[in-house]
Amino acid sequence: MPNMSLTKNPMPSQAPDVRNKNFQEVALGYTEEIALDEAARCLNCKNSPCVSGCPVNVHIPDFIKKIVEKDYEGAYQVIAESSTLPAVCGRVCPQETQCESKCVRGIKGDPVGIGRLERFVADRHNELANAEVKIPASNGHRVAIVGSGPSGLTCAGDLARLGYKVTVFEALHTAGGVLVYGIPEFRLPKAIVAREVELLKKMGVDIETNIIIGKTLTIDELFEKGFEAVFIGSGAGLPNFMNIPGESLKGVYSANEYLTRSNLMKAFRDDPDTPIMKGGKVAVVGGGNVAMDAARTALRLGADKVYIVYRRSMEELPARKEEVEHAIEEGIDFQLLRNPVEILGYKNPDDPRDPKNGFVTGMRVQKMELGEPDAKGRRRPVPIEGSEYELEVDAVVMAIGTSPNPLIKNTTEGLEVNPRGGIIVNEDGLSSRENVYAGGDAVTGAATVISAMGAGKTAAAAIDKALKG
Amino acid sequence: MYEIINKQSLNPTVTLMEIMAPLVAAKAEPGQFIILRVDENGERIPLTIADYDREKGTITIIFQIVGATTEKLNHLEVGDHLQDFAGPLGKPTETEGLKKVAVVGGGVGCAIAYPVAKKLHELGCEVHSVVGFRNKDLVILEDEFKGVSDKLCMMTDDGSYGEKGLVTNALKSLIDAGNLYDEVIAIGPVIMMKFVCQLTKEYGIKTVVSMNPIMIDGTGMCGGCRLTVGGETKFACVDGPDFDGHLVDFDEAMSRGAMYRDFERHAYEETCNLFKKGE
Numbered sequence: 001m002p003n004m005s006l007t008k009n010p011m012p013s014q015a016p017d018v019r020n021k022n023f024q025e026v027a028l029g030y031t032e033e034i035a036l037d038e039a040a041r042c043l044n045c046k047n048s049p050c051v052s053g054c055p056v057n058v059h060i061p062d063f064i065k066k067i068v069e070k071d072y073e074g075a076y077q078v079i080a081e082s083s084t085l086p087a088v089c090g091r092v093c094p095q096e097t098q099c100e101s102k103c104v105r106g107i108k109g110d111p112v113g114i115g116r117l118e119r120f121v122a123d124r125h126n127e128l129a130n131a132e133v134k135i136p137a138s139n140g141h142r143v144a145i146v147g148s149g150p151s152g153l154t155c156a157g158d159l160a161r162l163g164y165k166v167t168v169f170e171a172l173h174t175a176g177g178v179l180v181y182g183i184p185e186f187r188l189p190k191a192i193v194a195r196e197v198e199l200l201k202k203m204g205v206d207i208e209t210n211i212i213i214g215k216t217l218t219i220d221e222l223f224e225k226g227f228e229a230v231f232i233g234s235g236a237g238l239p240n241f242m243n244i245p246g247e248s249l250k251g252v253y254s255a256n257e258y259l260t261r262s263n264l265m266k267a268f269r270d271d272p273d274t275p276i277m278k279g280g281k282v283a284v285v286g287g288g289n290v291a292m293d294a295a296r297t298a299l300r301l302g303a304d305k306v307y308i309v310y311r312r313s314m315e316e317l318p319a320r321k322e323e324v325e326h327a328i329e330e331g332i333d334f335q336l337l338r339n340p341v342e343i344l345g346y347k348n349p350d351d352p353r354d355p356k357n358g359f360v361t362g363m364r365v366q367k368m369e370l371g372e373p374d375a376k377g378r379r380r381p382v383p384i385e386g387s388e389y390e391l392e393v394d395a396v397v398m399a400i401g402t403s404p405n406p407l408i409k410n411t412t413e414g415l416e417v418n419p420r421g422g423i424i425v426n427e428d429g430l431s432s433r434e435n436v437y438a439g440g441d442a443v444t445g446a447a448t449v450i451s452a453m454g455a456g457k458t459a460a461a462a463i464d465k466a467l468k469g
Numbered sequence: 470m471y472e473i474i475n476k477q478s479l480n481p482t483v484t485l486m487e488i489m490a491p492l493v494a495a496k497a498e499p500g501q502f503i504i505l506r507v508d509e510n511g512e513r514i515p516l517t518i519a520d521y522d523r524e525k526g527t528i529t530i531i532f533q534i535v536g537a538t539t540e541k542l543n544h545l546e547v548g549d550h551l552q553d554f555a556g557p558l559g560k561p562t563e564t565e566g567l568k569k570v571a572v573v574g575g576g577v578g579c580a581i582a583y584p585v586a587k588k589l590h591e592l593g594c595e596v597h598s599v600v601g602f603r604n605k606d607l608v609i610l611e612d613e614f615k616g617v618s619d620k621l622c623m624m625t626d627d628g629s630y631g632e633k634g635l636v637t638n639a640l641k642s643l644i645d646a647g648n649l650y651d652e653v654i655a656i657g658p659v660i661m662m663k664f665v666c667q668l669t670k671e672y673g674i675k676t677v678v679s680m681n682p683i684m685i686d687g688t689g690m691c692g693g694c695r696l697t698v699g700g701e702t703k704f705a706c707v708d709g710p711d712f713d714g715h716l717v718d719f720d721e722a723m724s725r726g727a728m729y730r731d732f733e734r735h736a737y738e739e740t741c742n743l744f745k746k747g748e
Contacts, residue, residue, distance in 0.1 A: 171555070171686070171688050172686060173506060173513070173552070173553040173555070181690075209553070210553050210554060210555035211492065211555070212555060212556075212558065212688055215496070215556065215557060215558055215688075216492050216493065216496065216555070216556065216557070217492065237688065237689055237690040238689050238690070238692075238704075239690070239691070239692040241692070241695075241702060243702070247702070248695065248696075248697055248702070248718075248721050248725065250724065250725060250727075250728040251728075253693070254691060254692040254693075256690050256691050256692060257685060257691035257692055257693045260685055260686065260690070260691055261685065265512065265513070265685065266510060272510075273510055273511050273512040273537065273538070273736070274512040274513075274685075275729040275732040275733070275736075355727070355730070357724065358721075358724035358725070358727075405688065405689050405690070406689075406707075407688065407689065407707065
């Protein structure tokens, strides 16, 4: 008999006033007991609409059925057929707009907690599984992957399983891409990412860090070195700024810089080698997951007050629902329908050498109201004349999106990009260059981990087809 | 890991190291930089390439001991390895087509000015080098500059070596003596580059400067290295590090460079204390 409770089992979590002072993971994960109770809510629908909501089409009812049968390893194997990074996806996917949005149980009551169950299965596998990894027989073909983020790791994993000799090139010193530099420890522990990377290495994937494709080596040189196909998953690297006065003041960060300092460079530790501004009042501009990550990082770094400054209302916030809820619980102050027009800095008129000169002191903010819907159907924010006021802050983090990095485009002849700089690909992920595939944010601009993984998967299948021809 | 195959102290605060990094050496050009980490958990610092040997597969870096990371770096010896070494990053200095150039170097900036002067010399360009140091003890690369310069002006602040005065004094004299330069290339402390540019602007001589702001990734990702050039925001790592000096907002660059001064001073002292204890 299914469990007909209308509500999803809540996620056990660190208490808000405890977790906002530490960097440990917020959500603690379902226990076996809770997982069994939640799994029993799945009706195992014949047409399984949830699967169509998943960018990599995980066979959701099948894995949940395995949980009900207490065959947790079996459940893991079902997920692993479609997803390379279950422990990651169970944590960072926006399930409410994907699988769970299609769940029949969601019509009346909460949908099944698919993401939480996925995480339960993945964590259990990681705790219990022995380290034996099947090393696939080599098929003799070599493929290069550019970037070790979600799309690159997925593409590498799928190809390695098919027997390809895969080399992943990473520009930074640690593999994982945005999973390492962008998403904070409290949302995605780095040990989980490291484990996934180790798994790929055991399968025979080479990971070459400190190699910037487009600088150290070009795409053409990869072919000269004997790679038969290349997948570009270099992400959307370049941070956008607002182009308002004061953005060069000390204390203004891009979210990329702020999060990279804290996550990759470990500036959150007590005695770090890399500095970051800690404490004071911090304003984070933007409403996406990255903005939530930055705001909650600021709090954990010891800020007295953290604002989210977003130009639309709560309804339009693009961040994952759970992250917004967590942020509110932790005490982030949401300044909604607000848009910065200038960042203000200290200037001692009597002493140009005053060390305080040039540091952020505040932000001029304009109130907004929602007007007519734009092309995407989101209501456009319209400034309210004469509504400007000053917000006292010591640091500002701009989390208003990123653009694809031009390093590869500029050094690869014949690689076509769209006006926003995204690499143009067909439905297989194939670019305008023969045997050069691309996916993830390098194609779409800033998007989700799971959509990048979907693109890596599609490209892996296409590369396999092309090379085995 | 990247092996140190040569180490030389150029003066009490400036050290030269040759690092085994064949992929970087294969591509490196004057004006480009690398990012290194000394050890696990270490910070990433950018250093401009001082020389390269494609056959040996090595990159030469010359650094001044100014903080915790360069202090740690200086404690490594030949045979030790750096944790990370990535590059070459940034755009190379444009040297094509130049017939007569004044290369101005200040302090440890001479380490970056030298490969530019060398490249220009190899391309058949007439090179006038103006190098400045605080005093005689801090002079570096004098013979190297002599070897690639048609004229070399050695300046020290206190007159303990060469001529007493600033690089701008020597540059002004050269220009006033009738030397017509296609371009001036100035590399050194931001304040020096600022004053060189003020001078050359008066004469209408195009001036290129090499900026070295705070950076993390060096690939355009963090935006920490942003500068205002001609009213526009530029990233030194991907748009530079060379820029038209007459358009750079040097005051802003100096201010941003001092953002973590307190942290850096504290870290430097702690590191020095650590090494003292170890001795």
